[in-house]
Amino acid sequence: MSSSYDLLIIAGDLFNDNSPSQETVDYVKYHLENLAIPVVILPGNHDCYDSQSVYRRYSFPQNIKIIQERKSYLPFPDLDLTVAGSPILSPHDNQPLIRGLSRPTNTRWYIIVAHGSLQIPGRFESHARAIGLEEITSSNADYIALGDWHNFADYSQGSVRAFYSGAPEPTSLTQEGAGKVASITLSDQGVEVESLPIGTISTRSISLNISGSSARQIITRIRQEASPNLILKVTLNGMKRLGEPIDLEMDTDLSSYFYYLQIKDDSVTALDNISATDYPETHVIGQYIRLLQGKIVSAKSDDERKIAEQAMQLGVLLLQGKEVLK
Numbered sequence: 580m581s582s583s584y585d586l587l588i589i590a591g592d593l594f595n596d597n598s599p600s601q602e603t604v605d606y607v608k609y610h611l612e613n614l615a616i617p618v619v620i621l622p623g624n625h626d627c628y629d630s631q632s633v634y635r636r637y638s639f640p641q642n643i644k645i646i647q648e649r650k651s652y653l654p655f656p657d658l659d660l661t662v663a664g665s666p667i668l669s670p671h672d673n674q675p676l677i678r679g680l681s682r683p684t685n686t687r688w689y690i691i692v693a694h695g696s697l698q699i700p701g702r703f704e705s706h707a708r709a710i711g712l713e714e715i716t717s718s719n720a721d722y723i724a725l726g727d728w729h730n731f732a733d734y735s736q737g738s739v740r741a742f743y744s745g746a747p748e749p750t751s752l753t754q755e756g757a758g759k760v761a762s763i764t765l766s767d768q769g770v771e772v773e774s775l776p777i778g779t780i781s782t783r784s785i786s787l788n789i790s791g792s793s794a795r796q797i798i799t800r801i802r803q804e805a806s807p808n809l810i811l812k813v814t815l816n817g818m819k820r821l822g823e824p825i826d827l828e829m830d831t832d833l834s835s836y837f838y839y840l841q842i843k844d845d846s847v848t849a850l851d852n853i854s855a856t857d858y859p860e861t862h863v864i865g866q867y868i869r870l871l872q873g874k875i876v877s878a879k880s881d882d883e884r885k886i887a888e889q890a891m892q893l894g895v896l897l898l899q900g901k902e903v904l905k
């Protein structure tokens with residue numbers, strides 16, 4: 580892939596913190612060096628350029644340029660291109676990221692790299708490292724490579740193209756737009772931006788109605804979704820079987836079938852000892868209990884009795900306003 584590209588820009592948070600293992604740093608160095616093209620790294624808030632920065636403690640290969648000072652301009656004469664940006668210098672650094680940069684006159688292409696959150700009135704406000712939309716509009720850049728948010732997103736303003744490439748892999752369920760890089764083509768036709776999927780991990784949410792199911796059946800059902808590259812969220816609803824607590828921990832390695840498994844239990848526990856005397860006959864719920872009790876007593880088989888018992892449980896829970904039939 581790298582053979583068809585001239586430059587790689589990493590818009591911050593390449594490392595999750597400033598103390599990655601030697602192994603991780605070696606892995607990153609090896610692969611970036613192997614690209615054999617210039618790589619610009621902007622320190623983000625997770626890997627900020629403070630005194631303990633990973634970028635100070637390790638030396639990086641020649642082709643990697645780390646932005647170390649505010650308002651840096653890195654010229655690439657062969658490409659007739661300049662990359663400008665300000666690194667994050669401490670975890671609470673709140674200095675402007677785009678404002679104050681100006682287009683150099685001696686370059687054809689002008690790219691800004693910035694690591695922060697856009698300020699969009701009514702949607703995202705008063706966030707640290709905020710970037711106003713008007714800063715994009717007035718930047719005079721050909722392209723702004725944004726980092727910090729994990730989903731691929733287009734925030735172009737006016738004639739300035741500005742994108743979050745997003746994270747190369749999702750790290751949580753809310754990151755369905757992650758797993759991409761932004762591929763930029765600069766030509767006489769202008770600036771073309773494409774999202775290229777490179778991620779291997781996907782996210783999915785499912786909900787299971789567990790009414791009448793045993794823990795074993797629920798585990799079997801969840802295991803049908805098994806994939807080592809899947810972030811799965813399972814919401815359980817319905818009614819837990821009487822006298823059978825659902826213990827999904829009985830399968831201790833259920834989560835090992837997934838990249839990440841999250842189970843949210845919204846189910847309702849069956850009622851113990853529903854007694855007609857607790858509910859007056861004049862109330863709908865009292866009428867219902869008496870009707871179902873009659874059916875339980877007169878059931879002609881075990882199956883028929885079980886169905887009537889479950890109907891009584893579900894009906895009472897529903898009449899109490901519980902959501903058991905989602």
Ligand SMILES: [Mn+2]
Nearest residue numbers: 592623624727
């Ligand atoms: Mn960040």
